[in-house]
Amino acid sequence: MLLDHDTCYRAVAAKDARFDGQFVTAVRTTGIYCRPSCPVPPPKARNVEFLRTAAAAQSAGYRACRRCLPDAVPGSPEWNLRADAAGRAMRLITDGVVERDGVPGLASRLGYSPRQLGRILSAELGAGPLALARAQRAHTARILTETTALGLADVAFAAGFGSVRQFNDTVRAVYGVPPSRLRAEAARRAPAHRHHTGDGGAPGALTLRLPYRSPFDPHGLLAHLDARAVPGVERVSEGTYRRTLRLPHGPAAVALDLTARPGAVVATLRASDPRDVGPAVARLRRLLDLDADPQAVDGALGTDPVLGPLVAATPGIRLAGTADPAETAVRTVLGQQISVAAARTAAARLATAHGDRLPAALRSPGDPDLLFPTPATLADGLARNPLEGPARRAESLRVLCATLASGELVLDPGRDPDALRAELQELPGIGPWTAGYLAMRVLGDPDELLASDLAVRRGAEALGLPGDEAALTARARAWAPWRSYAATRLWRAASSATTTRRTA
Structure with missing residues (x-):
């Protein structure tokens, strides 16, 4: 293109x-x-x-260019907007699928042959899947080279290279200097800000900048995450969101400071395997919607006579995404038709009963140390000890976990939104709202209004918009393709209206 x-x-x-x-x-x-x-x-x-x-x-x-570092920028918002093969492939490549499953694995997930996928990506992006994955490896290698004390041979394998020679050749080709020169230049630029373990092993506390496009509303994201934080798994305090993670090669913990510096979120990552640095970065960026184009979103919604004043008052809102799609699916089904607070309590009980403790080497005093249970663990546990509460919800959760554990249902950023919605609604107890909500949270679908959502409709009414689902859907057509961001603003309007009533 x-x-x-x-x-x-x-x-x-x-x-x-x-x-x-x-x-x-x-x-x-x-x-x-x-x-x-x-x-x-x-x-x-x-x-x-x-x-x-x-x-x-x-x-x-x-x-x-070693001056502007063109790989250290927010990703293109195009990959969140596009549901075609190229957009879905880019999301999977940044998640490290080619490193783990090869090009055949990537193509299989997208429903193409490797040759077909190569033609599509070359035509759309100017590079095939191997070249795109190579660029991703080079970026991860630069991060590890410049910010850790890992030996360069360890960096090579952690970044996904098959050999040290391949690593050296790629870094020279991409950056024009050998890896040792990159490390020396980084040390001269900012010696006081390097974070490493000092022993050449797996990184203990790797600090990364996750850049974003301004404007950025950190406080709205933090409020959303705080209201839903599961004790032991996640916590929000002093502008920082902390949580445990399950990554492809092992557990991890992260602290995301959303307010420390303009233009970037500061992430402090403790991973059990350095190969997970790249996937962790991709997942954290999706969690905070850091690749969004707020100028485009606000420019479109700002022209609406009702939403315009909200956009002017709070520009740069983001969609809260997910760092773990399976966890989000479980928590969404668990929270159906109950309050946010009740859903948080139920998720905490589930995590306490079935979760795993973070390895001691990754723990930090006062930080979360509980890993949310996997679908396989939950499927087994819920089959033996059914969830308390409505039988229908318990069965929906058990089937969801079993389907995820078996691989019949795949939740990853490479899914087509419409296909995912259809598959989810085939499961018992999952309707359009749950399917749409997961498309928004898991895939970052920017155009999901969730007009049946009670809080969305209450927010609309508080702003003088139609509260009826059909009428609101019709009114919202003008907000496409940014209806997910509009829904987020309506949620906030509903929350503000509730707070006003309570304090009046």
Whole structure:
């Protein structure tokens, strides 16, 4: 898919950071590619070409600018909007699927042959799946090289390279210098901010910047997470969200400081296996919706006469996503038709009864240390000791867990939203609301209104909008393709109205 040369060049000439991550600028005369906001003087228009991904630039023989670090930018919001094969593939590649399952595994998840998928990605993104995965590996390798004391051989295998030689060759090709030079330059830039274990083993406390596009509303995200935080599994305090994680190669714990510095969330990750750094970053970015384009969302919703004042008062809201799709599905079914507080209590009981303790090496005093139970554990436990409460909800939860554990139902960011909704609604006790909510939380679907949701309708009524589901659905057509963000604003309006009534 071609990019408009004049539009892209205007963004580069203006050093417009809003376009960082949406394309890269490749300069023919230097052989370097940059982010649009690179601080160096813009090259002449005739000397540049614009490519959709870093992988496309690398495949064309360009190396990354070491001044602007074009790989250290928010991801393209396009991958959240697009439900086609290219968008779904990009989400899975960033989650490390190619590293774990190879290109055949990626293609199988998407319903294509490896050759078909290669043609699609090459046509849409300018690079095939191996090149896209290679760019992802290079990015992870740079992070580990610059921010940990891992030996470079350990970095190579942690980032997913098959050999040290492949690692060295790739880093040289992508960044123009060997890994040792990257490490030395990083030490000179910020020696006081390096975090490492000191023993060359698995990283104990790896601190990462997760950049985002401004504006950003951290307080709304923190309030959402705090209201639903399961004791022992997650906690919110002083602008920081802490939780345990199950990652592909082992457990982990993370602290996400949403308010420490403008332009980025600061993540402190303690992982049992350094191979999980890349997948952890991808999942945390989806959890906080950090690849969103708030200018586009707010620009569209801000023109609405009712939502406009809300957008002006609180710009840059994000959709709360998930770091663990299976956990979110279990908690969603568990919380059907009960209050948020009651759902939190029920989830805490489930976690306490069936969860695992975080390994001692990953614990930090006062932080959560309980891993939410896996679907397999819950399927077995609930079969022997059914959940207290309504029998229908207990059976729905048991079937959901069994279906997830068997692999019949797959919840990952590569799913097609409509197909996922249909599969979920085939399970007992799961209706359109639950399916839509999971599409919003698990896939980051930006256009799910959830018009049947009671809080959404109450929020609409509080703002003078129709509270009837059909009428609200009709009124909301003008908010497409950002109806999920509109629903989030309606939720907040309902909460504000409730608080006002209680304090009046």
